[in-house]
Structure formats: C-alpha cells, structure tokens
Amino acid sequence: MENVALWISQPHFSFLEMAKLCGYRKMVVELEHGTFDLATLDQFLALAKALDIPAICKVIAPNVESIQQVLDFGAQGVVIPHVRDVAHAAEISKAAKYPPLGVRSYTGGRIYDYTRPSTTAFEDENRRTKCYAMIETAESLADVEKIVALDTVDGLFPGPSDLALACGRGAYAFNDIDRADLTRIARAARNAGKSWIMPAWTPAERQFALEEGAELLVVATQNMVLRAGVESTVSALRRENVVG
Secondary structure, rough: OEEEEEEEEOOHHHHHHHHHHOOOOOOEHHHHHHHHOHHHHHHHHHHHHHHOOOOEEEOOOOOHHHHHHHHHHOOEEEEOOOOOHHHHHHHHHHHHHHHHHHHOOOOOOOOOOOOOOOOHHHHHHHHOOHHHEEEEHHHHOOOOOOOHHHOOOOOOEHHHHHHHHOOOOOOOOOOOOHHHHHHHHHHHHHHOOOOEEEEEOHHHHHHHHHHOOOOEEEEEHHHHHHHHHHHHHHHHHHOOOOOO
8 A cells, every 4th residue: 555645634643553554654744734733743753653654744834944844853755835836836845955955954863863964864865855846826737847847846746626726616526627737737747757646535536646647645534534434333323223
C-alpha cells in the first residue's frame, strides 16, 4: 500500500497506530484546517517516524515559519496552500530547501539524529524532503506549467474543491470541467518529470489518478473513516433488529 495515504486533521495517536496495523504506510497531515498545535505535531511526527510512516504536512499558511517548522520536526514534505502565481510559488517554495537552492535555515534535532550534521547533510535533506505546490487558485492553475518547473518545487497537489470555487463553478463534482483541470495539473507534472498527488475519495477519482500517473492517492480523511465505522455499526444493528 505504498501508493495510498490517509488524511489526518486531528492528533489522535491511536489512529496513526491503527492505520499502521491496517497496512497504511503514508499520511498527509492537515494543519490548515486541522486541530494540531506545535507541541502535539512534534510528538505526532516523532511517532510517525518511529512507526516508519512518512508524513507529508499541508502547512497552515504559505509562509516561511510554517514550512520550516514541520520540516524541522521531521516531515517528509510539505504541501503549500494558497499559492498564487509562479512568482509567489518561487518566493515561498524556497523555504523548503536549504541554500544555495533555497533559504531554509538550519536547526539541529530529530532530522540530524541530535548530532552535528555531516558535510552532505543539507544536500541530503533537500533530496529527502519534498515540496508540493497546491494548485487551488485560478492564478496557480494558469501558471501551473511554470510552477512545476521551479527547482524548489518537487511536485503538485491539486485542491479540487477550492479550485472549483475559485474558478466560479461552485461545488467540486468531478465533472468534465473539473477533470480537465486535474488533467492539466497531472500532465504538467509529468511533462516536467515531477510527481503529483491526488486527493481521490471515490472509485472514479482513484481510477483517474492511476491513469494519470499520480505518485500518491489520498483515499480517505480521518472523519470519513470514523463516519464509515459508525455507519457500519448502525447498519449492522438495523439488520439485527436491535434498532429501528
């Protein structure tokens, strides 16, 4: 299950352990709309590392501090929301890479095993960590080919719901226009020799993502999983005539 991930927005440590037991090996941690504080996120990413579940964090905002903090805690990568045009993407994605490629500043700790970094540590860290530009605005879609060509951007992560809203279409429905936008994003990544991640909640979205060569499919949110479990229990109780 290396090509699928769960989306987690609340710091339930047991959820991470259960995901591991069920075979999941990757997580996307939602910070922008989630309930993590910094101390809890630090602990959560430490557990993720101990369980060998690489975690990509969608940061709370497109700023240097938000990006550096999660990488310093040990995240495998960042998803940067609210990217506007290519100039904005170039400016903010530099925070995800050490000089001379970017402007990320150094701190010791977990990612360097609490010791002095080696002479190749910063180059190694630039390769280890991935920076995904979120394509969720009309401006970022218009510049998507230029954005993914940036040296500081490793891939793309569409935000289909916000993209549909930003383009004046209302609710995302995975219709022909939505798929056309997603296809453009996928092909921009592929043509640049880079990866893309698909939030794929339905079978149709997952099939599309596989056909378009998505590196990773985010297949369910934390709340989707919890609700599915509750609904399954209620359905079973109704079949057993325990409840009406």
